[in-house]
Amino acid sequence: MPEPLPRSFYDQSALTVARALLGAILVRAEPGQPRLSGIIVETEAYTGLDDLASHGRHKPTPRNKPMWGPPGHAYVYLSRGMHWMLNVVTEAEGAPAAILIRAIRPVEGVELMAERRPGRTPRELTSGPARMTRALNVTQALNTVDMTTHEAGLWIEPGQPVLEEQVRTGPRVGLGKTPEPWFSIGWRWWVAGDEYVSR
Secondary structure, eight states: OOOOOOHHHHSSOHHHHHHHTTTOEEEEOOTTSOOEEEEEEEEEEEOSTTOTTSGGGSOOOTTTGGGGSOTTBEEEEEETTTEEEEEEEOSSTTSOOEEEEEEEEEEEOHHHHHHHSTTOOGGGGTSSHHHHHHHHTOOGGGTTOBTTSSTTSEEEEOOOOOOGGGEEEEOOSOOTTOOTTTTTOOOEEEETTOTTSOO
16 A cells, blocks of 8 residues: 655645645545545645735634644644545644645546445546545544554555646635735645546
């Protein structure tokens, strides 16, 4: 079994990590279930106190506290009262920053993903952050787990690097009334032409 990406990988600028995660493999392993995995095809970076779109712009709260923790840990929060969002913490401990994993291209365990997303087309299984967490059964129970080990059943493995000519950037999604330049800054990365990138 490949080793997860090491903590040193996440102990970098959120912008660097968000780009570098394209092509890596997100893995979910639960007891008694087949291994689920997918190629990361879309990410968003959220930096610290200077990013007015980031949860880290506020002081630590019970919800956003994981952002201040060690790099390589999961930050899972509830959006709009119904959707779990999976982030991985980056940068040094005490500097709130994280990457939202927005979409993956399924590789392993597609049948189980489909059972968890009944009535959906193959593309709809994981083409967005809420769809992805439902398909992988990522919930609050995984908040703060260490994603640099296999222990919690959630990690990211190295994959095939995505060439620069295949990468696109643009504004992050769903920022509401976030002021400029944060509303339009190009801190979302995706693989050009991949059908699993969210719309």
